[in-house]
Amino acid sequence: MSRKTKVLLAKLGLDVHNRGLVTVAMELRDEGMEVIYLGNCLPDEIIATAIQEQVDVIGVSSLGGAHLSLGSLLMQKAEQKGFKEELVFLIGGVFSPEDAEALAKIGFDGVYPPGSSRATIVSGLKAALSKKQAVDSSQLKDRR
Amino acid sequence: MDMMPEKKTTKQLLEEALKDQKRTPLYNPKALDELKQVFNKWQQESVQPADRENWQTIPQMVLGSGTPRDLLYTPLNNPNFDYGIDLGNSGQPPFTRGVHANMYRGRSFTRRQLAGYGGPEDTNERIKFLLDHGATGISIIFDLPTIQMYDSDDPVSTGQVGMSGVAIDSVEDMDLLFKDIALDEVTVSLVSHYPSNSAILFPMYLALAKRRGIPWDKLKGSIQNDITLEEVVRSGPEYIPPQDCFRIQCDNIEFIRKEVPLWNFMTINGYNLREFGTSAVTEMAVALANAIETLETLQDRGHDADWLGRRLAFFWSIGNDFFEEAARIRAVRRLWHRIMKHRFGAEDPRSTWMRCHVQTSGVSLTRQEPLNNVVRAGYHALAAVLGGVQSLHVDSFDEAYSVPTEEAALLSLRTQQILQEETGVTQVADPLGGSFYVEALTYEMEGRILAELDEIETLGGYVATIKDGWIHRKISNYFRKERELVESGQTRVVAENVYQSKAELPPINVFRYPEGASQRQKRRLEQLRENRDNQKVSAALAQLEKACRSGTNILPLAVACADVGCSEGELFVVFKKAFGLWKPPALW
Numbered sequence: 001m002s003r004k005t006k007v008l009l010a011k012l013g014l015d016v017h018n019r020g021l022v023t024v025a026m027e028l029r030d031e032g033m034e035v036i037y038l039g040n041c042l043p044d045e046i047i048a049t050a051i052q053e054q055v056d057v058i059g060v061s062s063l064g065g066a067h068l069s070l071g072s073l074l075m076q077k078a079e080q081k082g083f084k085e086e087l088v089f090l091i092g093g094v095f096s097p098e099d100a101e102a103l104a105k106i107g108f109d110g111v112y113p114p115g116s117s118r119a120t121i122v123s124g125l126k127a128a129l130s131k132k133q134a135v136d137s138s139q140l141k142d143r144r
Numbered sequence: 145m146d147m148m149p150e151k152k153t154t155k156q157l158l159e160e161a162l163k164d165q166k167r168t169p170l171y172n173p174k175a176l177d178e179l180k181q182v183f184n185k186w187q188q189e190s191v192q193p194a195d196r197e198n199w200q201t202i203p204q205m206v207l208g209s210g211t212p213r214d215l216l217y218t219p220l221n222n223p224n225f226d227y228g229i230d231l232g233n234s235g236q237p238p239f240t241r242g243v244h245a246n247m248y249r250g251r252s253f254t255r256r257q258l259a260g261y262g263g264p265e266d267t268n269e270r271i272k273f274l275l276d277h278g279a280t281g282i283s284i285i286f287d288l289p290t291i292q293m294y295d296s297d298d299p300v301s302t303g304q305v306g307m308s309g310v311a312i313d314s315v316e317d318m319d320l321l322f323k324d325i326a327l328d329e330v331t332v333s334l335v336s337h338y339p340s341n342s343a344i345l346f347p348m349y350l351a352l353a354k355r356r357g358i359p360w361d362k363l364k365g366s367i368q369n370d371i372t373l374e375e376v377v378r379s380g381p382e383y384i385p386p387q388d389c390f391r392i393q394c395d396n397i398e399f400i401r402k403e404v405p406l407w408n409f410m411t412i413n414g415y416n417l418r419e420f421g422t423s424a425v426t427e428m429a430v431a432l433a434n435a436i437e438t439l440e441t442l443q444d445r446g447h448d449a450d451w452l453g454r455r456l457a458f459f460w461s462i463g464n465d466f467f468e469e470a471a472r473i474r475a476v477r478r479l480w481h482r483i484m485k486h487r488f489g490a491e492d493p494r495s496t497w498m499r500c501h502v503q504t505s506g507v508s509l510t511r512q513e514p515l516n517n518v519v520r521a522g523y524h525a526l527a528a529v530l531g532g533v534q535s536l537h538v539d540s541f542d543e544a545y546s547v548p549t550e551e552a553a554l555l556s557l558r559t560q561q562i563l564q565e566e567t568g569v570t571q572v573a574d575p576l577g578g579s580f581y582v583e584a585l586t587y588e589m590e591g592r593i594l595a596e597l598d599e600i601e602t603l604g605g606y607v608a609t610i611k612d613g614w615i616h617r618k619i620s621n622y623f624r625k626e627r628e629l630v631e632s633g634q635t636r637v638v639a640e641n642v643y644q645s646k647a648e649l650p651p652i653n654v655f656r657y658p659e660g661a662s663q664r665q666k667r668r669l670e671q672l673r674e675n676r677d678n679q680k681v682s683a684a685l686a687q688l689e690k691a692c693r694s695g696t697n698i699l700p701l702a703v704a705c706a707d708v709g710c711s712e713g714e715l716f717v718v719f720k721k722a723f724g725l726w727k728p729p730a731l732w
Contacts, residue, residue: 013288013301013304014380015304016288016292016377017379019421021379022732025732029732037730037732039379039381040379040380041381064307065308066288066303070302073303094546096546097651113511114510115512118627118631
C-alpha cells in the first residue's frame with residue numbers, strides 16, 4: 001500500500017495572514033494527504049521539522065513581502081541539507097509576476113499568487129511530486 | 145433557595161426596554177389595506193410565475209451574509225414604520241440617519257489613507273506626499289516585526305524589516321516618523337492592531353509629544369487596541385492569554401481616556417475579522433460583543449459609560465453587496481445607540497454615537513485584471529458614504545501584487561475626492577433613508593446582528609468564545625465555504641470565474657521596498673542601547689513587570705519605559721514573562 005503524501009505547511013516568519021494557508025491545509029487533508037501545520041516559523045525550523053517528520057512536500061505562505069528574502073533562505077537551507085532536489089517546495093502569497101518568476105527560479109516547484117484554485121494547487125503538487133520522486137526514487141528509498 | 149438572577153442578554157434587555165414604546169405608524173391602515181390588494185393582484189397577474197416562486201433570492205457574494213431579498217419592496221415590508229422611533233432626523237436619536245445634523249455639509253468624511261513601509265524616514269516621505277495631495281488624516285501601518293512586537297534586530301525579524309509597514313523600535317524611530325509633522329495639528333491613526341503593541345507603541349508617541357512640548361490633551365487620533373486582532377485574526381509565534389490581553393485593552397482605554405482626552409482609545413475592529421473571512425453580520429455582532437464586554441469591565445472599574453462612550457470608535461469593512469453595506473452601517477448606528485442607552489444607561493446622546501472609520505474590502509479585490517479593482521473599490525466607497533461613515537480608506541487596485549505604489553495610493557485618494565467633490569452625494573444627509581428596500585434591509589440587518597450577538601452572550605461572552613475557539617471555528621468554516629462557492633462559480637467574480645479573458649494585459653508596476661531599512665534599524669538600535677541609561681531601562685522594565693503582575697494599570701509604566709528608551713521587544717519580553725504564553729485554538 002502506498003504511503004500517504006506528507007505535507008508540512010508553515011507561515012514564513014512573522015506574517016500575520018493565515019486564511020490562505022489554513023484553507024490549503026484543509027483542502028490537502030481532504031485530498032487524503034497528511035498535513036502538519038507548523039504555524040509561524042523561520043526557515044531553519046521548517047527544514048528541521050521536515051527532516052524529523054520525513055515529509056514529501058514543504059508549503060510556505062508569505063503575504064507580508066518577505067517571500068524572496070525568507071523564500072531564498074529556505075531554499076539555501078534545503079540545499080545545505082541536500083533536500084532541495086528531493087522534496088517538493090510550494091509557496092503561496094502576494095507577489096508580483098517578476099517575483100513569482102524569481103521564486104520558481106530559486107527552486108520553488110509551485111508558486112501560487114492570490115486566486116489560485118484548489119485544483120491548481122493540488123495538481124501542481126502531485127505533478128511536482130511524481131517528477132521529483134521519479135528522478136530521485138532510489139535516493140528516497142535509501143533515506144527512508 | 146434564592147437563585148442569582150441570570151444575567152440578561154443585550155437582546156433581552158432591548159426587547160424589554162422597547163416593548164412598551166408607543167409607536168405612531170407613518171402609514172395609514174386604510175392605505176395599507178388598499179395597497180395590499182393592489183400588490184397581491186399585481187403579484188398574481190403581472191409577475192412571471194418563476195419570479196413569483198423565487199420571490200426571495202439570496203445574493204451570493206464575497207463576504208456576503210446570505211440575507212434573502214424580495215423582488216420588490218413596498219410599505220408592506222414595514223407597515224409599522226414610525227419615523228421618529230425608527231429613524232429620527234440626522235443628528236437625532238436613534239441616529240439611523242447619521243450622527244451629525246448637517247452630515248457631510250458640516251464636515252466631509254476624513255480622507256485617511258494608510259502609509260507605512262521601510263524605515264521611519266521612508267514612511268515620513270509618503271506621509272508628506274499624501275498630506276500635500278489633500279489627505280486630511282494620517283494612518284500608519286507597521287511592519288511585521290513591529291506588529292508582532294519584536295525588535296528589528298531580533299533573529300525572528302530576519303528579512304522582514306520595513307515590509308508591508310514601517311519599522312518602529314523605539315521613541316527615536318517615532319521621532320523620525322513624524323519629522324516636520326505637527327502632532328497637535330494632524331490627526332493620526334496608529335494602526336497598532338493589538339492591545340499589547342498598542343500599550344508599547346502609543347506610549348512612544350506620547351513620549352515623543354512630551355519631548356516636543358506638546359500637551360497630551362492636544363493630541364487627536366486613534367489606536368486600534370483590539371483583542372480580536374491579537375487573539376483571533378492574527379497568526380504569530382507567541383501569544384499572551386486572552387484574559388491578560390483583554391486586561392491590557394482595558395488598561396489602554398482607562399489611561400488614554402483620562403490622560404489623552406481627545407484620543408480614540410480603541411477602534412473596535414470588525415474589518416480584519418471580516419477580511420479574515422466572515423459575513424457582514426458576524427463582523428458587527430463580534431465587534432459589539434467586544435465593545436459591550438469592554439464597557440462592562442470598565443464600568444466595574446468604576447468608570448462612567450457616558451464618559452467612555454464619547455470616544456469609542458468602530459472600524460468596518462465595506463464589501464460588494466452595495467445596499468446591504470449601506471443598510472448595515474445605518475443598522476448598527478441605531479443598534480449601538482439603543483445598547484448605550486438601554487444597556488449602559490448613557491444619558492448624553494453624544495456618547496451613544498456609533499462613529500466609524502471604514503476601509504474598502506481588500507479580499508474582494510482580484511489579481512486578474514487589476515484595474516477592475518478601481519471600479520470595485522469605487523462602489524465600496526460609495527456604499528460607505530451613503531451609509532454615513534466618518535472616515536474612509538479606499539484600497540488600491542494593485543494590492544494583490546504588492547504594497548500600493550505611489551500611483552495606486554494617489555488613485556485611491558482621488559477616488560475619495562471625486563466622490564466628495566464631483567458626485568454630489570454628500571449634499572444630502574442619509575440619501576437612502578425612506579427607501580422601502582433600504583429601510584427593510586436596515587431592520588433585517590439589525591435583527592440579524594442582534595441575534596448573533598445574543599448567541600455570543602449566551603455562550604458566556606466574547607472572551608469566553610475566544611478561549612474555547614468557538615469564534616475561530618466560526619471564521620474558518622465561513623472562509624472554507626466561501627472558497628468553495630467561488631471555486632464552483634456560485635459566487636461570481638468577474639474575470640476570475642466568469643468572463644475570463646485571455647487577452648495579454650500590460651505589465652503592472654509594483655511597489656519596491658526602499659533598500660537598507662533593516663541595516664538602518666539595526667544601527668539605530670545599537671546606538672540606542674549605547675546612548676541610553678541602561679540602569680534606568682532595567683528599572684523601568686522591572687516596574688512594568690510588577691504592574692503586569694499586580695493588576696494596576698500598566699500604561700504609566702509603559703510610558704516611563706518609552707521615555708528612557710526601551711525598545712519594543714524589551715516590553716514584549718516583560719509581557720511574556722508576566723503573563724505566560726497561550727496556544728490559540730486550531731482553525732481546522
